[in-house]
Amino acid sequence: MGRVLQKCRFLKNIKYHKIMKKTAENNEPRLPFSASNPTKIILESISDGVFTVDREWRITSFNRAAEEIMGIDRREAIGRLCSEVFRSSMCEVDCALRCTLETGAPIINRSAFIVDARGRRIPISLSTALLRNEKGQVIGGAETFRDLSLVEELRKELEGRFQAGDLVSRSASMRRIFDVLPQVAASDSTVLIQGETGTGKELLARTLHNLSPRAIKPFIAINCGALPDTLLESELFGYKAGAFTGADRDKPGRFALAEGGTMFLDEIAEVSPALQVRLLRVLQERVYEPLGGTISIKANVRIIAATNRNLEVQVKKGLFRQDLYYRINVVRMELPPLRKRKEDIPLLVDHFISRFNRTQGKSISGVSSQVMAFLMAYDYPGNIRELENIIEYAFVLCNQGLIEPCHLPDEFVARDLLPPRSGEIATAIRAVEAQTIRQALQRNHFNRLATARELGIHKSTLFRKIKSLGISLPERDGRYRG
Amino acid sequence: MFPMRTALAIWNGRISPVFDVSRQILLLDIENGTIVAKSSQRLDEHDPVRRAARLSEMGVETLLCGAISKPLANLLTAYGIKIISFIAGNVEEVISAYLAGDLPNPTMVMPGCRIRCRKLRN
Numbered sequence: 001m002g003r004v005l006q007k008c009r010f011l012k013n014i015k016y017h018k019i020m021k022k023t024a025e026n027n028e029p030r031l032p033f034s035a036s037n038p039t040k041i042i043l044e045s046i047s048d049g050v051f052t053v054d055r056e057w058r059i060t061s062f063n064r065a066a067e068e069i070m071g072i073d074r075r076e077a078i079g080r081l082c083s084e085v086f087r088s089s090m091c092e093v094d095c096a097l098r099c100t101l102e103t104g105a106p107i108i109n110r111s112a113f114i115v116d117a118r119g120r121r122i123p124i125s126l127s128t129a130l131l132r133n134e135k136g137q138v139i140g141g142a143e144t145f146r147d148l149s150l151v152e153e154l155r156k157e158l159e160g161r162f163q164a165g166d167l168v169s170r171s172a173s174m175r176r177i178f179d180v181l182p183q184v185a186a187s188d189s190t191v192l193i194q195g196e197t198g199t200g201k202e203l204l205a206r207t208l209h210n211l212s213p214r215a216i217k218p219f220i221a222i223n224c225g226a227l228p229d230t231l232l233e234s235e236l237f238g239y240k241a242g243a244f245t246g247a248d249r250d251k252p253g254r255f256a257l258a259e260g261g262t263m264f265l266d267e268i269a270e271v272s273p274a275l276q277v278r279l280l281r282v283l284q285e286r287v288y289e290p291l292g293g294t295i296s297i298k299a300n301v302r303i304i305a306a307t308n309r310n311l312e313v314q315v316k317k318g319l320f321r322q323d324l325y326y327r328i329n330v331v332r333m334e335l336p337p338l339r340k341r342k343e344d345i346p347l348l349v350d351h352f353i354s355r356f357n358r359t360q361g362k363s364i365s366g367v368s369s370q371v372m373a374f375l376m377a378y379d380y381p382g383n384i385r386e387l388e389n390i391i392e393y394a395f396v397l398c399n400q401g402l403i404e405p406c407h408l409p410d411e412f413v414a415r416d417l418l419p420p421r422s423g424e425i426a427t428a429i430r431a432v433e434a435q436t437i438r439q440a441l442q443r444n445h446f447n448r449l450a451t452a453r454e455l456g457i458h459k460s461t462l463f464r465k466i467k468s469l470g471i472s473l474p475e476r477d478g479r480y481r482g
Numbered sequence: 483m484f485p486m487r488t489a490l491a492i493w494n495g496r497i498s499p500v501f502d503v504s505r506q507i508l509l510l511d512i513e514n515g516t517i518v519a520k521s522s523q524r525l526d527e528h529d530p531v532r533r534a535a536r537l538s539e540m541g542v543e544t545l546l547c548g549a550i551s552k553p554l555a556n557l558l559t560a561y562g563i564k565i566i567s568f569i570a571g572n573v574e575e576v577i578s579a580y581l582a583g584d585l586p587n588p589t590m591v592m593p594g595c596r597i598r599c600r601k602l603r604n
Contacts, residue, residue, distance in 0.1 A: 072594035083499040084570040085593050087549040091499045115500050117568070117594035119552035182531055182553075186560050213535035213561070 049147070052131050053082045053097060054140040069124075069147045071117040086143070088114045088124070097141045100128040104138075114145075123148040167200065167207055168351045171341035177204070177333055184331055185211035190283065192268075192328045193306040195335030198383030201306040202266060204335060209262040214302055217261030220254045225267035233275055234291050243292025255288060258301045268305040268328065269314050276321045283327040303328070338380040338387065345375055348384060352391040353403075360395060367394075367403040370431070374405065374412070377435040434469040437462070446474060485511035485518050488580070489537060490573060491525075491547040497569050497576055501547035502554055503528070508573065509540065515581055530554045534561050546580060549592060568595040 043050050049066035051059055059082055062074040070077075072085060083091040089112045090096060096107040106129045113121045126145040133139045169175065184191060185208045193201045202221060209219040227235060234243075238253030255263060265271075271279065282288045283303065287296040305328045314320035338344065349372070353364055367375065371394075380386050394407040437455065444450040448466075452459040466473070491497060491504035498504035504525055511519035523540065527533040534557040537545065544564045558565055569576055571590040579585050 070594060076593040080593050081496075081570075084548070087499045087592070089500060089503045092493050092503060092505060115502065115549035115551050117592075119550060119555060119567075121502070121551045121553075182557070183560070186531060186534070186557055211529075211531050213531075213538060215532070215535070 173336045189330045191304045198385030199335040205264040205304040220258035221264040223266045225270035239291035240293045265305045269307040269309040338383045377432045485513040488544040489542040501550040568592045
């Protein structure tokens with residue numbers, strides 16, 4: 001034991017001498033601590049940044065960790081104004097040191113960020129205290145700060161939560177979209193959003209608009225598939241009085257309404273070939289003519305188009321103009337279906353519950369584990385919109401507490417599909433297992449071999465599970481052909 | 483010929499330490515090396531995209547500021563705004579140096595940024 005202590009003392013001495021040597025090399029006569037002061041040694045060896053200021057807000061000492069975190073040599077820092085060295089988000093309006101010097105009260109663990117010499121935003125937590133001389137007079141203040149970059153990274157990793165506007169997701173595929181969202185929004189390029197119905201194409205378009213420099217101008221959405229061709233044309237471009245029977249006065253089109261803003265053309269694949277030509281002209285030349293009009297009108301509109309079809313296939317089939325496709329497909333964003341990002345379901349459920357609580361004035365705390373198990377097992381052909389509808393329906397029947405299976409829509413209340421009411425995890429797992437097998441069987445027209453392959457299990461395991469879970473099979477199934 | 487518009491992020495008579503959270507900018511319209519108009523504007527946008535868009539809407543061509551985070555600097559560049567960043571000093575002195583074509587200047591640079599300053603000058 002004695003030998004261990006001796007070794008520790010020896011190592012401590014080496015560390016002390018190394019620090020002293022470095023200090024001597026750095027030539028710091030202005031440091032308030034004398035070389036023999038153990039406080040100095042402690043300050044040099046800790047991993048928290050520490051600096052002190054005088055009453056004129058000029059740096060009087062700057063420890064090794066502060067040098068490392070900020071990327072600033074202490075010889076450059078000492079004597080400079082602390083705001084120009086520390087560069088924190090709090091300097092201008094909420095300076096913690098100023099608060100401590102004015103009130104005498106220390107501040108502990110306040111969150112902020114600093115910008116280092118390389119332009120990196122470093123999240124920190126900081127604490128402040130008064131600095132007194134031997135007579136107890138206040139001679140300035142001391143600030144300690146801790147680099148939280150790693151903590152922040154781990155927190156994000158753990159939480160895995162990313163949100164942009166109303167878009168919520170923790171899936172990797174959506175994260176890729178979130179990463180490029182600000183740059184895509186800032187550009188004025190035409191965007192093509194592809195994704196199945198209900199995946200949030202309009203929501204993504206709105207988010208792009210809201211993050212763009214055009215945010216203060218209108219966002220106009222039109223569903224190209226919902227209107228007959230002639231009506232769509234007059235809706236988009238407007239008309240002049242006398243253009244057709246009943247047109248007794250000029251009417252501005254959606255392009256005019258969206259001037260300076262963003263036009264969202266949903267279901268672009270449904271546009272007729274004739275109208276595709278007119279849209280192409282707007283995209284190419286940024287001009288259009290209202291129906292019955294002779295003068296071209298300039299259109300300062302950013303276009304975001306969306307479709308649930310594969311436009312490349314439509315082009316190959318000759319149903320969509322190739323030149324228009326290339327004009328639209330400048331930046332393409334693919335929204336994955338909900339069944340491919342099921343990790344988002346709990347997050348989306350929370351999101352919808354908090355939104356409906358807010359809009360409907362209710363205080364529903366969440367969904368029961370049985371309902372969550374059911375929601376996780378479902379395939380959502382209608383994607384996020386379908387999930388939203390399920391939660392909205394449950395809000396009608398449930399007033400407070402947890403959403404239970406009895407609050408779900410009738411079409412889902414095939415009781416044998418739902419987990420039993422007991423809260424045991426094993427029964428919930430069995431119910432989810434049964435539901436997954438049932439859906440896989442349906443997808444494979446009750447062909448057991450194909451189902452087993454899809455589920456990644458052996459066919460005899462599938463047979464055993466079908467039997468033990470009591471899954472009923474139709475009389476005619478995938479084994480019969482013709 | 484239109485005057486060139488330059489913005490300075492300011493705070494307490496000095497260049498604001500962090501542009502990401504600066505609350506005030508000084509707009510200078512400069513023609514033939516002379517200031518022809520000067521006005522002060524509040525900057526309430528905290529979202530980087532909106533902050534960049536606001537400067538662009540105001541017709542700012544050059545921004546003189548203190549520390550600035552890389553994502554915000556990239557956004558401003560995307561909007562076509564030239565940035566002279568990590569400047570420290572009294573506003574009037576910085577304006578004089580800028581008009582004299584003497585920015586970036588090693589005497590008006592934040593600590594730790596001398597290398598950046600050298601690179602910009604070269």
